[in-house]
Amino acid sequence: MSQKSNNRPALKIALIAVLTAITVVFTLIVRVPTPIKGYISLCDVVITFSAYLFGPYTAMIAGGLGTGLADIIGGYAQWAPFSFIIHGLQGLLIGLIAKKGASTGYSIDSSILRMILGGIVGMAVMAGGYYLVGGMFYGFEPALVEIPLNLMQSGVGVVLGIAVSKSVSKAYPAVRELSW
Amino acid sequence: MISSTYIAGRGFIYHTDARAKLLLVLLLCIEVFLPVSTIGMYLISLLCIALAWYAAGFRQAISPLKTILPLIIIMILFTPFTYTDSTPLIVVKGITLATTEGLFHLNLLIARFTAITYLTTLFVWSTSMSDIMLTFRFYGLPYKGALVITLAFRFIPFIADSFHMIRDAFSLRVPNETTRSRKSRIFDILPTISCVLVFALKSIPNLAMSLEHRGLGRRQKRSTYHTIHAKGSLFTHLFICVMIATLFYLVFSY
Numbered sequence: 001m002s003q004k005s006n007n008r009p010a011l012k013i014a015l016i017a018v019l020t021a022i023t024v025v026f027t028l029i030v031r032v033p034t035p036i037k038g039y040i041s042l043c044d045v046v047i048t049f050s051a052y053l054f055g056p057y058t059a060m061i062a063g064g065l066g067t068g069l070a071d072i073i074g075g076y077a078q079w080a081p082f083s084f085i086i087h088g089l090q091g092l093l094i095g096l097i098a099k100k101g102a103s104t105g106y107s108i109d110s111s112i113l114r115m116i117l118g119g120i121v122g123m124a125v126m127a128g129g130y131y132l133v134g135g136m137f138y139g140f141e142p143a144l145v146e147i148p149l150n151l152m153q154s155g156v157g158v159v160l161g162i163a164v165s166k167s168v169s170k171a172y173p174a175v176r177e178l179s180w
Numbered sequence: 181m182i183s184s185t186y187i188a189g190r191g192f193i194y195h196t197d198a199r200a201k202l203l204l205v206l207l208l209c210i211e212v213f214l215p216v217s218t219i220g221m222y223l224i225s226l227l228c229i230a231l232a233w234y235a236a237g238f239r240q241a242i243s244p245l246k247t248i249l250p251l252i253i254i255m256i257l258f259t260p261f262t263y264t265d266s267t268p269l270i271v272v273k274g275i276t277l278a279t280t281e282g283l284f285h286l287n288l289l290i291a292r293f294t295a296i297t298y299l300t301t302l303f304v305w306s307t308s309m310s311d312i313m314l315t316f317r318f319y320g321l322p323y324k325g326a327l328v329i330t331l332a333f334r335f336i337p338f339i340a341d342s343f344h345m346i347r348d349a350f351s352l353r354v355p356n357e358t359t360r361s362r363k364s365r366i367f368d369i370l371p372t373i374s375c376v377l378v379f380a381l382k383s384i385p386n387l388a389m390s391l392e393h394r395g396l397g398r399r400q401k402r403s404t405y406h407t408i409h410a411k412g413s414l415f416t417h418l419f420i421c422v423m424i425a426t427l428f429y430l431v432f433s434y
Contacts, residue, residue, distance in 0.1 A: 010396045013324055014387035017331035018339075022380050024332065025339045030373070045373065065329065072312075073185055075247055077300035078293075136213075137296070138251055138289050142258040160370065167374045168381070175381055 015178050016062050019050050023066020028074055040149075043067050044126065044157020045164060047091045048119060052107045052165040055179045056095025064088025079133070086129035090154075093125055094118040106179055108169050112162070119158030126154045185304040189235030193302065197410035198311040199318050200417035205303045207425035212292045220432030221291035228298035232305065244301045245294075252290055259286040309333065314408045326405060327396075331387070339380050346375045 027043035043066065051059035068084035071077060097118035098107035107115075127150040134143030169175060193201070212221050232241035263282035270278040304312070317326050350372050395403075410417060 010391040011388040017328045020332035021335035141262045142254045
């Protein structure tokens with residue numbers, strides 16, 4: 001895996017496909033129980049992880065596609081196009097903010113503060129996006145209920161995403177070569 | 181893990197071209213946001229329930245209602261409170277609980293959300309994943325985009341199984357219960373997640389290599405996606421679906 005994925009379209013496709021599949025699995029299967037919401041899905045962990053390790057565009061496509069497909073499979077097809085846009089934008093912004101502060105060009109080498117800033121922007125995009133769509137679907141007042149729950153889910157996603165991206169880049173250093 | 185939403189059943193919705201069905205779903209989903217009577221929206225939901233009942237049984241037909249029930253309860257609890265200016269209908273100890281405008285909006289929101297939920301659900305129930313993919317291709321999804329989605333579906337069961345195996349392996353080592361806090365419970369999952377991610381990421385070079393062996397990146401593509409075949413011509417299916425959407429709007433718009 002010494003060749004960067006920019007030169008190999010197959011590597012780019014394989015990376016996005018596997019990350020999309022991981023996002024679907026983490027959305028539908030990996031759920032952490034919480035006292036308030038019942039459970040939180042870990043899709044935001046994969047989106048944040050993808051943004052830090054593989055850059056904004058991989059995170060945008062894999063995050064958007066993965067959550068959209070998970071909505072279709074999970075029986076919430078009406079949310080799929082909106083999840084695609086919201087989580088895609090979330091991944092893009094997290095990745096762009098983190099990448100801007102990285103001297104080496106890899107988002108993972110960015111400072112922890114910049115990574116957190118990217119995560120906070122991602123949280124705002126996710127919670128705000130679902131508030132707007134929820135408002136459109138079932139009214140802006142009832143949609144307010146979901147804001148803290150979505151903030152909590154994406155907040156856990158950012159914290160675990162930073163931790164996981166650091167640990168994976170140490171455990172499997174070759175993963176850096178897949179960034180584009 | 182089941183990654184297909186298709187439910188085998190009977191009825192004309194299974195014989196309708198998926199491309200026309202998707203167009204109809206999109207048109208009706210747009211129309212419910214236009215000034216359309218709520219009776220029309222409930223009629224869509226009832227028709228979808230009837231079709232799903234005929235296709236796959238009553239239990240299956242009402243299952244989307246169960247998934248949206250919490251949201252409907254939230255709507256009932258919050259929406260009437262926010263419209264207090266019009267004629268009061270329910271007043272308790274001087275506090276207006278519901279007004280005519282509040283109930284009108286509540287009715288509209290429930291009708292709209294239920295209709296959209298049933299329309300989209302019925303589409304994914306009655307269309308196989310391969311047909312959904314080919315429909316997206318027909319409407320402009322690029323070759324590489326479709327390839328990514330098909331590969332993702334190939335990897336979903338593999339990653340799900342890997343997750344279960346790794347989680348089971350980690351569960352053999354129980355953390356010290358006395359020192360566990362809520363924070364540490366969330367972080368307990370960290371080693372499992374990291375392992376699953378590394379395990380899945382290690383399959384990328386092999387997948388890329390096999391794609392290159394199969395001709396990806398060459399000028400002359402070795403394979404193409406086939407097109408959907410349905411009973412009757414595509415034009416007829418599209419025409420009928422557009423007519424249904426047009427009639428719905430003409431009858432129920434105000």
